[in-house]
Amino acid sequence: VDCIGLGIPVHHIEALLPSLLDKLKPSQVVFDVGSTKLSICESIQNHPKRGQFVAAHPLAGTEYSGPSAAFEGLFQNKKNIICQEQLSSPQALEMVLELFDSLGMQTMFMGAADHDKHMAYVSHLSHISAFNLGLTVLDIEEDEKQIFNLAGTGFESTVRLAKSNPHTWAAIFSKNSKYVSEALTSYIGHLQVFKEVLDANDNETAIQLMQRSNEIKRVLDGIKLNRVKLS
């Protein structure tokens, strides 16, 4: 083969990559598509064949996993991230870029630590939020059997990621523990402040906090606009 792609849980990528690189012929390239990048890059940072590896993270997928979760157009107009591109050989980088280009993806370059920090906030935290929202409402279901008859599309939307694969996500949280813990501390802090404000019946401050959060409109509209521009 010319090119090997690793799409397995991140701790397995890290465990497998050094010995896989050992076995590569000079013309062969390996890339990964794991959701964390720093510890994977560190696992082979001094490997003599580091240039034959490209660290990638295509930002595409759903709460479902495995081959049956694939669908046509899954990658179209989505972002791909490549980390430490300066440590990949120009040939390896070109081969992998060509592959992601052909899927209709737009590739961005960034540092591995920056990638992991950003992902902690805009992806990993969303999963933790959904998993724990699921746990909270499943608790109450034990006494209130009919509760889910009342669940609407808002609940569906916020809890959707709670269907994600526990083994995949345990590995991601573990390999990105520093930034995930930081993001989660910040989130819990915001929730505690919000609770104090509600408990004090301080509507004015509650409104101010929600108005600030409304700025997310700008962000989400930006995401959509960008997809349109790409298509």
Add this chain to the structure above:
Amino acid sequence: VDCIGLGIPVHHIEALLPSLLDKLKPSQVVFDVGSTKLSICESIQNHPKRGQFVAAHPLAGTEYSGPSAAFEGLFQNKKNIICQEQLSSPQALEMVLELFDSLGMQTMFMGAADHDKHMAYVSHLSHISAFNLGLTVLDIEEDEKQIFNLAGTGFESTVRLAKSNPHTWAAIFSKNSKYVSEALTSYIGHLQVFKEVLDANDNETAIQLMQRSNEIKRVLDGIKLNRVKLS
């Protein structure tokens, strides 16, 4: 008019309802569509014209508000809740049921306190979760300008409700403060346990918690199945 529907923030419904009932002719009916029910029902529980009022909550809508947020089929195959139906006159109940039936909704009956408790968990908590996820990531954006370039569909899904109207939701949280505070305490507790588990790098427990949360699949599949059955 034969029938008046109140679709305004819940504290305004509560403030307006007694004087509106005062003015009703014997043949006229008023109903509300507010997201909380207990304090609204209490505001007119001893009113001599209580029978001319129907307390309703159609579970339909998006994160957008106002007339421009309406679309065809918004109510089709969705649930409607009527509380304290035994305190409405048979004529008033029939008139309002006919209206929701004609929109394609399925009406359920339940107590006002039960309604408010259930909604705290399957609707109000989702909004608090999204508002605070928005605040957490907007904080980090101050230092990391490019962070939202990396936001994917998972983030969009969990944060979508953060676009909701702050005045509407401040009123809902305030009028359902007991159950909202209870739900939020439980949610924060789950997040704190999850953080301790991650910080201890206890992958086995993390996986168990996420597997338990995966049960939400059954719930969400049930919601979809029910919509299909209704249609």
